[in-house]
Amino acid sequence: xxxxxxxxxxxxxxxxxxxxxxxxxxxxxxxxxxxxxxxxxxxxxxxxxxxxxxxxxxxxxxxxxxxxxxxxxxxxxxxxxxxxxxxxxxxxxxxxxxxxxxxxxxxxxxxxxxxxxxxxxxxxxxxxxxxxxxxxxxxxxxxxxxxxxxxxxxxxxxxxxxxxxxxxxxxxxxxxxxxxxxxxxxxxxxxxxxxxxxxxxxxxxxxxxxxxxxxxxxxxxxxxxxxxxxxxxxxxxxxxxxxxxxxxxxxxxxxxxxxxxxxxxxxxxxxxxxxxxxxxxxxxxxxxxxxxxxxxxxxxxxxxxxxxxxxxxxxxxxxxxxxxxxxxxxxxxxxxxxxxxxxxxxxxxxxxxxxxxxxxxxxxxxxxxxxxxxxxxxxxxxxxxxxxxxxxxxxxxxxxxxxxxxxxxxxxxxxxxxxxxxxxxxxxxxxxxxxxxxxxxxxxxxxxxxxxxxxxxxxxxxxxxxxxxx
Numbered sequence: 001x002x003x004x005x006x007x008x009x010x011x012x013x014x015x016x017x018x019x020x021x022x023x024x025x026x027x028x029x030x031x032x033x034x035x036x037x038x039x040x041x042x043x044x045x046x047x048x049x050x051x052x053x054x055x056x057x058x059x060x061x062x063x064x065x066x067x068x069x070x071x072x073x074x075x076x077x078x079x080x081x082x083x084x085x086x087x088x089x090x091x092x093x094x095x096x097x098x099x100x101x102x103x104x105x106x107x108x109x110x111x112x113x114x115x116x117x118x119x120x121x122x123x124x125x126x127x128x129x130x131x132x133x134x135x136x137x138x139x140x141x142x143x144x145x146x147x148x149x150x151x152x153x154x155x156x157x158x159x160x161x162x163x164x165x166x167x168x169x170x171x172x173x174x175x176x177x178x179x180x181x182x183x184x185x186x187x188x189x190x191x192x193x194x195x196x197x198x199x200x201x202x203x204x205x206x207x208x209x210x211x212x213x214x215x216x217x218x219x220x221x222x223x224x225x226x227x228x229x230x231x232x233x234x235x236x237x238x239x240x241x242x243x244x245x246x247x248x249x250x251x252x253x254x255x256x257x258x259x260x261x262x263x264x265x266x267x268x269x270x271x272x273x274x275x276x277x278x279x280x281x282x283x284x285x286x287x288x289x290x291x292x293x294x295x296x297x298x299x300x301x302x303x304x305x306x307x308x309x310x311x312x313x314x315x316x317x318x319x320x321x322x323x324x325x326x327x328x329x330x331x332x333x334x335x336x337x338x339x340x341x342x343x344x345x346x347x348x349x350x351x352x353x354x355x356x357x358x359x360x361x362x363x364x365x366x367x368x369x370x371x372x373x374x375x376x377x378x379x380x381x382x383x384x385x386x387x388x389x390x391x392x393x394x395x396x397x398x399x400x401x402x403x404x405x406x407x408x409x410x411x412x413x414x415x416x417x418x419x420x421x422x423x424x425x426x427x428x429x430x431x432x433x434x435x436x437x438x439x440x441x442x443x444x445x446x447x448x449x450x451x452x453x454x455x456x457x458x459x460x461x462x463x464x465x466x467x468x469x470x
Contacts, residue, residue, distance in 0.1 A: 235266025
C-alpha cells in the first residue's frame with residue numbers, strides 16, 4: 001500500500017512491491033511524486049559504486065508512460081545521473097544495451113502484460129538484469145531513509161532524450177547481436193510467411209525490422225503504438241483469436257504474439273492453433289539444445305514439456321523461484337545455456353540475461369528452417385499434459401498463514417510425493433506435480449497443476465484447493 005512509503009493525503013490505494021518491480025494504477029497508486037522519489041533513491045544507490053552513473057530509460061506504449069518518464073528523468077538528473085531516454089523501446093533491448101554500453105543501470109517503465117491503466121518501475125543493474133531481492137531491499141532502504149544525493153548545479157546529470165538516433169542505435173545493435181545467434185541467410189532464403197500481433201506495444205518497430213532482416217513476409221495487426229492496446233497485452237490463447245484468423249487467412253507458416261514490452265512471446269501454429277505459453281520455452285529448447293546441450297533454468301511452475309525436450313537432447317533442467325531475476329541468477333550459478341518461464345519469456349545467455357521475445361522469435365524461425373518442418377509438426381512431437389491454473393484471493397494477512405499450514409500438512413501427511421519448499425509448496429509425483437505459492441503481484445495464492453491425465457490432476461488439485469480454502 002502507498003502508506004508503506006509514508007503519510008498520504010488521501011486513502012491509501014494498492015501499490016504492489018515485488019521482485020517484478022513496483023507497480024500500481026498510474027496516477028493514483030503509482031504517482032509522479034512516488035516515481036520521482038523511487039528514481040532518486042535508485043540514482044543515489046548507483047552513486048554508492050562511485051563515478052558518475054549513466055542510466056538508460058525505456059517505456060512501453062501506455063498513456064501514462066510519458067508522465068512517469070518525465071518524473072523519473074528529473075529525479076535521476078537531480079541526483080547527478082546522466083540519462084539516455086530511449087523512449088518507447090522493448091525492455092530486453094534496454095537491458096541488453098545497459099550491459100553492452102557499460103551503464104550503471106537502467107529503468108523500464110512498463111507493467112508488461114498488465115492492464116493498460118497500470119504501470120510499473122522496473123530497475124536494472126549494470127549487468128542488465130532486474131534487481132534481485134537483496135538489491136531491491138537496498139533500494140527500498142534508500143527510499144525509506146529519504147536521503148537523496150541531491151547534486152549541486154555544477155554536478156547535475158546530462159540528458160539525452162527525444163533522440164531517434166539513440167533509440168535506433170540500440171535497436172540496430174541488439175538486432176545484430178540476435179542475428180549472430182542464428183543462420184540468417186538460411187532463414188532469409190526460405191521466405192517464411194509470418195503473422196504478427198504486436199498489441200500496439202513496444203515491439204512494433206523492432207519486430208518489423210527483425211522480420212525484414214530475416215527475409216520474412218510479415219502480415220501484421222495491431223502495429224500502431226500510438227493506439228490503445230486492442231486486447232489484454234499478454235500472449236495467451238484467449239488473446240490470440242485475431243492472430244489465429246490472420247494465420248488462417250494469410251496462409252502463414254507461423255503466428256507470433258508479442259506482449260506490451262517485449263519479454264513474452266505467444267505462438268500460433270500453421271494450423272491456426274494458439275499454444276499455451278509453456279510451448280514457447282519448450283520450442284526454444286528445441287532450437288538451442290541440439291546445438292548447445294547443457295543446463296536449462298526454469299521456475300517451479302513451468303510445464304514438464306521443457307524437461308522432455310532437455311532429456312531428448314542430453315540436457316537437464318534446474319528449477320528456481322518464479323521471477324526473471326531468479327532465472328538470471330540460476331543461469332549464472334549453473335552456467336545455463338537457456339532460461340525461461342512458462343509465461344512465454346525465454347532467456348538466451350549468449351545474448352543477455354533477460355527474457356527476450358525478439359530473440360525467441362528469431363530462434364523459432366531458424367528452427368523451422370533448420371528442421372525443414374512446420375510448426376504443427378514440432379508441436380505434434382511433444383507430449384500432451386493436463387494443465388490447470390487457479391488463483392485463490394485472500395485477505396493480505398491470510399496468505400502466509402495458509403501457506404504455512406499447507407506446508408505442514410504436506411510434510412506430515414503426504415507420503416507419495418516429493419516435497420519442495422523452495423517457494424511455497426511443490427508436490428511432485430512421477431506423473432505430475434502441483435505448485436502452490438503466494439502471488440508476487442497481489443494478495444492471493446497461485447495454484448498450478450500438471451499431470452499426464454485429467455483424473456490425476458483433478459484429484460490432486462481438488463485436495464490442495466480444499467486445504468487452502470479451509
